[in-house]
Amino acid sequence: MMRYRMMKWLGLAPRSMSIPGGNFALKAIALSVAGGRAPEGWQMFASSSYTRVASGTWRGRQVYLKVFLPRSTFEGLKNMGRESRGARFADRSIRMTGEEFPAPPVLAYGRASSRLEFVLTEVVPYPVLEDFLTIGNGSCSLPLTSRRILLRAFGAEVARLHQAGWIHGDLRLGNVLCNLSNGIKQPEFWYLDNESNRRSFNVRKQRRNLVQLCMTPRYIQSRTDQLRILEAYAESMNLDRNQYRKMVRRVELRRNYRWRRREARGGPKRRYHPEDRIKEP
Secondary structure (H helix, E strand, C coil): CHHHHHHHHCCCCCCCCCCCCCCHHHHHHHHHHHCCCCCCCCEEECEECCEEEEEEEECCEEEEEEEECCCCCCHHHHCCCCCCHHHHHHHHHHHHHHCCCCCCCEEEEEECCCCCEEEEEECCCCCEHHHHHCCCCCCCCCCHHHHHHHHHHHHHHHHHHHHCCEECCCCCHHHEEEECCCCCCCCEEEECCCCCCEECCCHHHHHHHHHHHHCCCCCCCCHHHHHHHHHHHHHHCCCCHHHHHHHHHHHHHHHHHHHHHHHHCCCCCCEECCCCCCCCC
């Protein structure tokens, strides 16, 4: 226990003791994925520059393995006194699930080396909201009426998240799974990429989540559909009409600023794609 407490203080372990560390075989898979080489039977996926993600089978379960690459030489020092990214991912996922904001079950957390940590999660077989609410391949998978119901349901869900004191670190449609097995009027939302989630009731930080949602390109999701999310959010947050309009103006201004900044740097942030040639960290 003393060793665990010391590791937690150094940012090397999640707060939950329920997560077992990975064994040697799992660490070997994590090292291979970190180098951009999927082991036999595994598949690499596109991810951010400082992570590698692969899917495969582990002990009879379909799983995702997320490996966190160091973002700088001093990342270990920065983590002293706080949790590392992998530890935060595991910890936030467990805590959110316990508060009825489900995340894919964490099966293992550990380190493949002194600078590489990984989290193993079980596959949750639901589509991302992006599949339901955007025109990714020329048409939306939901009819118009159902899409409008789901847009409003998700707006109310984001309000519920904020009312519970959670701010998601990267709240976009591709980071939320949606289970419609109980019908379009009773959707269940699952949260992905939880390492940057935090506790806060700060209105400006809450608004940042709304800006993230509105960053979806308008050619695949109309501004009208984005306003449906914001309107349902405002209703659930008990905002009056003037407060709603003020919120929308601020979200739109911030969205436009972020798009101008993105265009000035030549496009979105660089991401890793499996076909890229990556040097082993």
